[in-house]
Amino acid sequence: MIDIKKANKFYGQGEAAFHVLHDIDLSIAEGEFVSIMGQSGSGKSTLINIIGFLDDEFKGEYFYYKHPIHKYTRAQFSKLRNQNVGFVFQNFKLINTLTVADNVGLPLLYAGEKRQAIKKRVKDVLEAVGLPDASEKKPQNLSGGQQQRVSIARAIVTNPKFLIADEPTGALDSQTSREIMALFKKLNQKNRTTIIMVTHDEKVALQSERIVRILDGRILSDKKVGA
Amino acid sequence: MLFIELLKTSWQSLRVNPKRSFLTMIGIVIGIAAVITIIALGNGVKAKILKELQATNSGKQTTEISYYPNDSTAGSQGFSEDDLMQIRSDFSASLSDVQFKRDTKNINKPVFLGNESRTATISLVKGANQHYTITTGHNIAKSDNEVNNQVALLSKKMAMKEYGTEENALGSSLTVSDKTYQIIGVFNKPTDNYNVDFLLPQKTYLYSTAAQNGSTIKLTFNKGVKVSAASKKIASFLKKNGSSKKEGTYEYTDMGSLLSGISKVISSLTYFISAIAGISLFIAGIGVMNMMYISVSERTQEIGIRLAVGASARSIMLQFLLEAIMLTVFGGLLGFLIGWGTAALISLALPFKAIVTVSSFLLAFGVSSLVGIVFGLLPAKQAADKNLIDILR
Ligand SMILES: Nc1ncnc2c1ncn2[C@@H]1O[C@H](COP(=O)(O)OP(=O)(O)O)[C@@H](O)[C@H]1O
Numbered sequence: 001m002i003d004i005k006k007a008n009k010f011y012g013q014g015e016a017a018f019h020v021l022h023d024i025d026l027s028i029a030e031g032e033f034v035s036i037m038g039q040s041g042s043g044k045s046t047l048i049n050i051i052g053f054l055d056d057e058f059k060g061e062y063f064y065y066k067h068p069i070h071k072y073t074r075a076q077f078s079k080l081r082n083q084n085v086g087f088v089f090q091n092f093k094l095i096n097t098l099t100v101a102d103n104v105g106l107p108l109l110y111a112g113e114k115r116q117a118i119k120k121r122v123k124d125v126l127e128a129v130g131l132p133d134a135s136e137k138k139p140q141n142l143s144g145g146q147q148q149r150v151s152i153a154r155a156i157v158t159n160p161k162f163l164i165a166d167e168p169t170g171a172l173d174s175q176t177s178r179e180i181m182a183l184f185k186k187l188n189q190k191n192r193t194t195i196i197m198v199t200h201d202e203k204v205a206l207q208s209e210r211i212v213r214i215l216d217g218r219i220l221s222d223k224k225v226g227a
Numbered sequence: 228m229l230f231i232e233l234l235k236t237s238w239q240s241l242r243v244n245p246k247r248s249f250l251t252m253i254g255i256v257i258g259i260a261a262v263i264t265i266i267a268l269g270n271g272v273k274a275k276i277l278k279e280l281q282a283t284n285s286g287k288q289t290t291e292i293s294y295y296p297n298d299s300t301a302g303s304q305g306f307s308e309d310d311l312m313q314i315r316s317d318f319s320a321s322l323s324d325v326q327f328k329r330d331t332k333n334i335n336k337p338v339f340l341g342n343e344s345r346t347a348t349i350s351l352v353k354g355a356n357q358h359y360t361i362t363t364g365h366n367i368a369k370s371d372n373e374v375n376n377q378v379a380l381l382s383k384k385m386a387m388k389e390y391g392t393e394e395n396a397l398g399s400s401l402t403v404s405d406k407t408y409q410i411i412g413v414f415n416k417p418t419d420n421y422n423v424d425f426l427l428p429q430k431t432y433l434y435s436t437a438a439q440n441g442s443t444i445k446l447t448f449n450k451g452v453k454v455s456a457a458s459k460k461i462a463s464f465l466k467k468n469g470s471s472k473k474e475g476t477y478e479y480t481d482m483g484s485l486l487s488g489i490s491k492v493i494s495s496l497t498y499f500i501s502a503i504a505g506i507s508l509f510i511a512g513i514g515v516m517n518m519m520y521i522s523v524s525e526r527t528q529e530i531g532i533r534l535a536v537g538a539s540a541r542s543i544m545l546q547f548l549l550e551a552i553m554l555t556v557f558g559g560l561l562g563f564l565i566g567w568g569t570a571a572l573i574s575l576a577l578p579f580k581a582i583v584t585v586s587s588f589l590l591a592f593g594v595s596s597l598v599g600i601v602f603g604l605l606p607a608k609q610a611a612d613k614n615l616i617d618i619l620r
């Protein structure tokens with residue numbers, strides 16, 4: 001599904017350009033649950049942003065279902081994001097002035113769906129993440145674990161091909177982390193949703209099927225869990 | 228994203244900070260209100276001038292001279308047929324016609340009800356009466372007018388006062404200008420109306436009182452005549468020779484010159500106020516721009532999130548632009564209403580009504596949207612051009 005070839009990423013331009021990713025080659029198949037690990041500053045977020053179509057400024061090639069994403073325009077990227085990926089971030093990234101239901105429905109709104117259809121779908125996904133009664137609440141009034149569930153609900157509301165999660169348990173206690181991981185595993189196993197997750201935590205990474213280790217912008221190792 | 232959803236999104240955002248949104252609107256409100264006020268007054272005076280100095284169908288202009296008796300119970304109405312003949316012969320060069328001006332509503336006249344004399348207010352009914360509801364007896368019919376039946380309707384109030392019951396009033400006689408009418412019905416007056424005491428069939432009334440006299444005459448001038456000067460001449464002629472010169476005065480109110488004076492003041496004020504309003508709108512626009520820039524930087528995270536879940540740069544830009552436009556358009560509409568109200572209030576003290584037209588509304592709407600677009604565009608562009616990766620860091 002995902003085929004990245006010789007991807008390089010620079011922050012800044014000219015003399016001051018900072019070379020973050022070096023010749024990354026990475027392939028991910030449908031239905032996989034991949035962890036990306038590495039020291040802080042090693043380029044994990046940078047890589048996952050490229051995978052998730054958030055970053056359109058990289059060198060190299062990226063084929064998504066054989067489509068040459070590296071040739072796409074910015075407008076095409078918005079559409080690609082909306083229809084193919086769900087995002088889960090460490091700090092949840094919910095809009096505080098909107099209700100939970102409006103936050104979760106946002107991707108569908110940008111997909112051009114009607115309110116009525118959105119309402120029903122939002123209800124379903126909030127149930128799926130275990131928050132059936134939260135729709136009219138504001139995000140601030142929820143616990144961290146609940147907020148992360150909301151953001152997972154938002155990530156899966158469009159039935160995306162894959163999820164990217166940047167340290168999804170980084171801001172949560174270990175009990176809540178376990179619950180969130182259980183939710184990810186359920187999504188991966190029941191719905192066959194591909195998940196690509198960045199994490200610091202070895203225990204969390206061991207819940208996935210494959211671990212990619214990065215150091216200073218280079219892939220150090222790429223192994224199946226337990227192999 | 229559907230446009231209606233964008234509108235809702237913008238509206239929601241404005242409601243998050245209602246105080247700030249309102250304060251930002253004030254400049255727009257004041258600017259638009261000032262312009263609408265002065266335009267409404269200007270329209271009013273222009274319409275009034277047209278009406279006062281109205282040209283008849285043939286392009287001739289008309290004026291009026293009224294008689295004001297010193298003693299309001301005096302029998303004479305001021306003008307007789309002789310007066311008109313005099314005017315016709317003396318001013319034939321400039322005048323094409325002189326007529327009594329016929330009042331058909333709220334005519335104050337001395338009458339006899341039964342044997343008792345009193346001053347009453349009479350309105351005339353053309354054809355069959357439809358405006359007033361009959362409570363007892365029957366109505367004035369079209370045929371009453373056609374064959375000059377001398378019948379009358381009495382107000383319920385007066386019937387109760389004079390006869391105790393409505394039924395008792397039926398059949399009694401009313402004498403107006405030496406003609407006797409029979410009361411055939413009692414009517415209930417609409418609350419908005421003057422205190423009308425009697426309704427008479429118009430044709431019967433005019434026929435019986437004939438064209439003998441009146442309290443106002445209507446002068447029609449030939450083309451090219453200076454109507455104001457000529458009317459004054461006729462008024463002073465009447466003061467010397469009029470049939471009722473001893474019991475009252477003949478007055479020509481020169482509405483034309485009065486109104487054109489006001490009109491001149493208003494049109495010079497229009498330029499002045501428009502200039503001030505322009506400055507006010509410009510400053511208000513800067514205020515809108517400032518608020519939008521603040522809003523865009525405060526909501527950087529929101530913009531990032533929207534972009535991440537698939538908003539196009541275009542829809543982000545539209546969202547913020549619509550916020551600015553909504554703000555200024557609401558301000559504009561509020562200003563329009565306030566301006567309308569202010570003009571109506573001011574015109575209470577002036578001899579004409581303020582007139583608000585559709586084009587005033589369109590002006591308020593157009594100018595305020597324009598301010599929103601012009602001053603919202605740059606902040607909206609800034610919002611749309613934000614770098615997603617930098618925001619998400
Ligand atoms: N938007 C950016 N502009 C400039 N430098 C950046 C930006 N994002 C990340 N970096 C730098 O790139 C390196 C890799 O960052 P990141 O991918 O966030 O690492 P990780 O997620 O592994 O901690 C870091 O040194 C970081 O300072």
Ligand SMILES: [Mg+2]
Binds near residue numbers: 044045046166
């Ligand atoms: Mg990171």
